Amino acid sequence: MPQNGITFNEFEEGAMRSGSIRLAVWIAAFAAMLGSFLLLNALDLSGPLMVRATVQVSGPSPQVRSEATVGVISEVALADRVNIVKSVADVRDPGGARHLYVAVGNPAGDAASWIGHGYPSFNVSMRTVVGRMDELATSDPRGTYYVFDGPAASAVDLQQKLQSQGYRVLVKTSFVGSYAQWVMSRPVGVGLVVVLLLCATLAGGFSLMNAKGYAVQRLQGSGPLMMVARDVKANAVSCMLGACVISIVACSLVAAHNHGAQWGLFGMLSAAIFLTICVGLAIAYGVGFIIAAAQPLLSAVKGRLPRRLPSIAVYCVRIPAIFITIWSVTLLFTAVGNMRNQWQAQEAWRGAGDVAQVHLNPNMSTDEQDAYSRRTGEWLEHAEDEGRMILAHEDDLRFMAPTEGDGETASSTVLLVNGNYLRHQTVRDDKGRRLTSGSKAVKVVIPYDADAAAVKAYEKAIDSWARSHASAYGVPVPEIDYVRGERGQRLFGYGSALPDTPTLFDDALIVVVDNGSGLLSFDDYAAYASQGDALLDDAQYAITSSRQAGLEDFILAVSDAGQNAATHYAQLRSDLVVHGYNVMMSAVVLIASAVAIARIRVRERAQTIFARYIHGWSFARTHLSLVIVESILAIIPSIWFVSQAVLAARRSTVSYAQNNPLLLDGYQPLIAVLIAMTSLAVCLLSTAAYVRGNVRNHAREE
Template identity: 25%
Template sequence: MLHRGTKFVHAAILALAGVLAFFGVKNAEEWGVLGQSATVWVTDAANVQGYQVSNTVIAIARAHGVAVAREIPDLLHPESRRHLYLMPGDPESSPAFLAEGFPSFSRDMRTDVHPIDEIANRDPRGFYYVFGSPQEALVLHDAFTSLGLTSKVALSPGLFQIIKYVGSGVLSQAFLAILLAAVVTIGSCVLLNARSYGVLRLHGISFFGIFARDIRKLLMFWLVAAGLVVATALTFLWIYNGLERLSLFALIACGIWLSLALPAIAAHAIALKLTFRTSIVRAVKGELAVRWAMACGYMVRLPAVLLTLSVGLSCVHAGQEVLNRAADRRVFAQLGNAVTVKLSGSFAREAEGEITTAVGRWVRRADKAGQIILVHPSLIHQRVPQARSALIVNQTFIAKQGVMNPTGHLYQLRPQGKENLQLIVPQALASHTSSILAAVREELSATDKAGARIEAETLPAKTGQMVFTYGATRSIGQGSSVVEDPVLVVVPNGSTIVSDGAYTASVTHDEVIFTDPQDVLHELNDPQLRGVVLALSPVAEKSAVEYRRVILELRLSAVTLALALAVLFMAAIGVSIVHTRKNAQAVFVKHISGWRFLAIYRVMFGAELLLLTLPLIWTTWQKWDVSHQVAAYTAAGLPPPPRLQAPEVWETLLAAEVAGTGLLMIFTALAVFHRRIVHEGAAVA
């Protein structure tokens, strides 16, 4: 008979494969349009009109029987809606596509389908997806070239590549945790069933005969369990999305199931082979090949420790992100309809200067009119470490934030016309003002040679003030949007201190917030800007989407952490069972001879201490590596990049907690089995 635990694991694998497939396909579809074989990226339209491109697409699609679509994000809600302007290869299917829409798996991203001739008057630059043979993308590229367009062809990544990319974080950790749990549980169940396998050997059944017998029983169980799982999945998907992209979901689920089931079957075979390492007489008694069993146990325990540390770090980071995003969401909600602007990257390198100038001048006009909040994270803390955070902001930012001087009064907007900087330095950093000012001038001169000669007025700020950065500090690796006692470099609204290129770069990094979307929509009457501005992203909506995302990540991380801890505990139980079974008589003799518990199991505890120091070694090595790289940048006279961040103290403490938890698990397991040995030995005596 198969152990009940083995059946439970295989049923869990079927169900969890469906869960992972659901999140994988959902994230992949929100990442981009699925199903295309190649993309043609038009970067320069020259003097070609939109209707010429639309006619060319229609002709190619009909002549070659492929569907071609251009994706354009929704102008006002790009986080949750996109538009596909489609020309199906089969003209008869066009009404069905337009009436029924593009099949969408996720509820969180809506895809609207339109006929491609609706964009005949739009700028033709952008991405064109080819649904069909990748060779047809070359035909479309050649047709575009003959029109005078500049374009590039790129093969679309495969579905599994996309899922690997979007699931590279918590989903991959969940997959590894499930895999380890399946291997450990099935291996343990087979070893616990060693006596039954010994009886089968006594009846002359070979290893292959027993293994084939187990697989036959598993096949029968799979049919029943798969039927229940499939029925549950179909019911859920019918309610969730009307069974859209069912075949795609089924393909991914089967792939994940095979990736989990095959190692589980391999673990079954290896554990079964271990029961054949002992003689039949010993096997009937339930004895095992101790050395092999212990080696296998620690081969699983080692990755379980590292996985627990990794998942624990992810879980804590996710918890911090939830707190940070919750605070962001409340502040962004107060901004009402404020938006950031998404710019198109579909332009030739030769046109980059012209577009940068056009966007920069537009944003400067908006800044001078008081229509934007500008906040750019400064990197002067790399030159002046005492200034832990610094922001380059406009006067509108100061008015919105309410920054106070040491007497508690708010700084007011200055009259228009003054071009000098205001450097607001917290009182605690007053002694470093000259160094901070020099660092600010050096940073500004990197983009404008006149930056080193800019006049600056230095003002004090009350210590202990919290300033909201509108999410700008995330681009330099800071998780929180709230900073304490930052140095504020205040630039007059619309000042020439900020170059056109700097304004454009700030727009691309979401460092410019337009308080009224109508101001942006009015400027889109300019044909040049209309071809560059893709969408307006409401900051409140974007913050809500991010909040939902991190909440989901936290929940998945918490479940994965629980699973990783369960694997660690099961591995501890496994090695404890094997060790105490092998040495039961010696343990009892030492116990009645007065040996202490730690002395009896000193070899086990020594091995565990060696194993569990790995998380501490890993965090210590990371600290050393980061400090070594920072020293190399400093020696070269360069500021270190933001990504070089050594593990914080809490990360080291978490590594110590993982080590302590693993040691406590092995201590508890050995204590339970030691107590059983003593009671059984006393009863026999």
Template identity: 30%
Template sequence: MLVFSAVMSFLFVRGLDEELVLGSSAQIWVSASDDSMSGAQVARAIAAFSDDHEVAVARELPDVKNPDGLRHLYLAAGDPNSDAASWLNDGYPAFSRHVATDVHPIVEIGQRDPRGFYYVFGSAEAADALVAELADLGLGASVQHPLASSELALLLAGDDLFWSFWVVALAAVTMTGASVLLSAKAYAVLRLQGKSFMDLLVRDLKQLAVFWSLAAGLVAAAVLVFLGLYNGLAWLGLFALVAACLAGLLVLVALAAHAAALALTFKVEVLRALKGELPARAAFVSTYLVRIPAVLLALGFAMDVTLAGQHVMARQDNQEAYAKAGDAVTIRLNGSWGGDSKPVVTQVGRWLRQADAAEEIIVAGRRDLQNVSSNTRLPQGEMLIVNETFLAEQPVLDLKGQRYSPVPRNGRAAEARSVRLVIPESLARHASDIRATIPDVFGRLDPDLRRSLKVETLQAKSGQRVFSYSSGDRSPNAAFSPDDDRSMVRDPVLVVVPNGSHILTDDAYTTFATQDGIIFPEPGDVLDPLSANKHELQTYVAAVNPVGQNAALGLREAVNDFRLLFFNLIAAVAVLLITGVGVCIIHSRKHAQAVFAQHISGWRFTATHRFILAVEGLLAAFLAWWVPIHVWQQNQNLKELTSQGIPAPFPPIQITALDLSAIAGLVAIEFCAVLLALGVFHRRIVKEGVADT
């Protein structure tokens, strides 16, 4: 429990440090501005506010070239004796090694748009005062407290790590209860000496206190050494708080299990308890109250592990394609514009159109084929809206195996109002329906352009996998999970638009940019205008993302998710094994005499233990059929929705051979463990019975 609490606290605080700047009392999000104040004026006003209120205030900005690995903190120190003020000289005490933080004086921020995130290091009242100060400067802001205890508790409860907590809690209940029940004879002797329930509980806790003191000291020493080497004991107080809360909850769970199991031993008379007999009925019920949730958790984790393993393998297979993309980058837009997106669309969309006309970008926008139009029902699939440069970079073959080439530069003027629709042969029967949806693909087109739009329908060879430069996690598609890696799109419908054509609206360019669908093969084509602040790009473009780095980060996250799920599965299986052995212990101690008598009378093993075998057989059947039946019900619900003309919220669920193998493995572990333990106890009962006679 102590080791797990420390590990879980480490993972949680590390993730928190990668998302937020630790140590703040409040986070302020500035999302609106009347543009009456420049960025430099706002920075000077914040510096003055910091000095007047003696609190530190910092503006967070991602690094332009490495937004996922480096962030910049522009700090107004306020109180020179505060911890935050020391960061200007000593650096930010990062808990995680995955994200670095450079700290600068706020005067170095320059003419940056004031929209974004600010942190206040001081009293909570200072944050409210800063919001009022920003309002006087024409800025709309809201305050939140992500590091407050209540917010941290909610964040932890919604984290995937919390499932690990419940698995370990279940294991703690199982092992604690088993250890107490296995000491039934010792408790019976103490009861014979006149000890009460409270006497025995206090005795146990005194004995445990010695062990816990030693264990806590060893774990604390190991944690301090590890954290000292990992991050120099940064944010040790926050780490200790989270670890203590987790350990405290687990201790309470274990204490409750200990007291409940001890109370069960008092249900048996002293003389019967001296023979090792247990309260069979209550113990059986208690054991299965733990065993059944463990079965469900193990089944759920087994399915998640198989899926996570597939995600890892898919991302590994796609690494070669990203390596071929070289230094290509996408852009990350400033997300602090609130509901006023018109300036972003106008400035960014206009700039991207110019870059497209100059052949500086690759357009690879995504649409869900089924949701392209509400008037036409289309099959499941993906549509890629691409430019001619995309075809120059990525091979797409026609029915004869010939590659589609981009339209020559001197022929584009005549084709400015036409697009090429490339449909895979497998979707040929839907060609007319797909063609009819093309005007809707581009959103709010100019009416004249919409009427004169020409669509040339072509066919592509089926079975092709087209590289899309992104995993598709930022592109909404009901047919896929956000964790799926859709970098290689199988048999996509391609809509090829002339470079820089007004067929793609400013809004479309901007939307594709937010979905990693605008790619700059040469980073200088975006970094140079960004550094020169052409088109006021620094106001709207926060950073650039190397597509290869994005893929590597996605692979790392997928591997971490797989490891966590695999740990949960192992812990859940351990609970299954422990409870299975516990069931056999309770059964053998309760029915030892009957088992021996039936054995010497010639009864078969299965007849002697038919009750346990029947219960475990039902549990195994439940384990084997739960997922297939659940999947069948989900697919039936989908059929009902589609029959009524309602778009399916997710695709039909398929059970793979890997899923069936995982289910079969769990069934084998669940039933065979009980069968093996039952055989061992059966032989022991027979051996002891023969020795007594």
């Protein structure tokens, strides 16, 4: 019933008019500040900020003295009036500390001031020590250099100078593409896309739902520009005031976090994100305004909308919204699974002691890497003989053993370990006895629940693997001792340098092999070390012994594996919050678009729907086109994600990417179907609700 001359629909439209556009601007401001903070926080871990160009120096061993190369770098810096910085990871804490060495060519530049005042770290967890480039006169010049405070073309000059000394030099002066790809691979990137869709939905809904208000203004003689100006005038002050309040609060929190470091960059990035979202908001508002103003005056006064155009506009948001919602939910479930695994592994890490991973130099030539790999393998074998090296490498039996005549082999997760692993971790047989290892025999622990066929397949595959390696390395096939493991045995795999790989293994197939068996080469050990699977039981031992072995140029840093896992766990917790935010926002967009489609359809066809209703038409018959379109929209993403799961299952490589459907145990297609069906149900139920309201309104009018 109308009250005080205002119907419920008019009140609802007035609320939409006064609130949705302001909310969109406030959300854009909040997302811009939060997104800028998260992006800069992550970028500062990978390298110093405000870089103009990067120079990657690699290749064969230098033909000139390091002092000469450092001198050339300083000469280029002075000639081009730029500051050139080399970043070197800290030997003992590569993930939490770094060293920056500056060749000063522009004393007025920011990088030059770092020598006296320190680097302004945006991410306070990264400790940065700054020195002069001259301090590297006796070090290997290969590595990564950054150009600051001058033209990016200086990197090309540096490239030419270093190439003349025999180095391989790669220069990068444009970062737009790589930054965009990096942003979209992170949770905050997904969040910004969701925010853009949400703000577009709010802005488009603001103008579409105000069709009656625009019609009244047209009756009063207002033109399009005047109507737009009136909208801007009515909302500009409150929008900007709210955005300013959000910005002030956010800036205060950031200043308290890092004392205002990189303040200018934070402001510029926040403004860029805010303006980008506002452009999308303005486009959505403009499209909605054009559609609302295109309706004939008499129909517009009654609150009706043109046919098809409003629905097409909403589907431009709704179609990507359903895919992004499925994507966001998938990433959330994956993040929850990864965090659960890391949380379960924390107790094992606490009992693992101080184990260290080595980080190898990627900038050497192929010949040098081959030579150093052999020396690294020798060093690791010696450490293994001393009981100081622990091997824990996850593999797949399909890739370990050569295929048989039928082209197939057994498939199972394999944990390849050495005897030192058995001394640090408790592994028991089915009788409860703790296992140990000899120096030459290979011991294979078969899962307790493996049936006779599986046991036979495992034995056949392991025998084939042992014969193949023995033949390749010219050694006799060692004795292989098969035992059955304890029921429900969970083993700790020490993680890996690869992201999001499992750390705990339930009833895994274990292969215990030492260097005395001859089945592992020096290159194998070096490869395991590069993956973080060959660990030393003490960081100081790793540094000292590797230096004694002449590997100081190849082993750049040694990190605490347990600390790395704790840092990764903290990052997963932080990412989980962003994933939850993404799911919530994307669900809001999807539901809002479903409700908008329902409402627009009823307003477009109000009289037709009422006429069909009183003639007894069924819901499906009345809204057949809507049911077909929404069903297609539900079926397409379902088919897409099912096909992706099938393709992922057929791949011959193991993937730990966050969007791999198999990480959710094959449930990603089911999640996609549930979200698509829920979206369909919300749309149809909303349509039914609006139809009932439309019928009641027409009945009152009659």
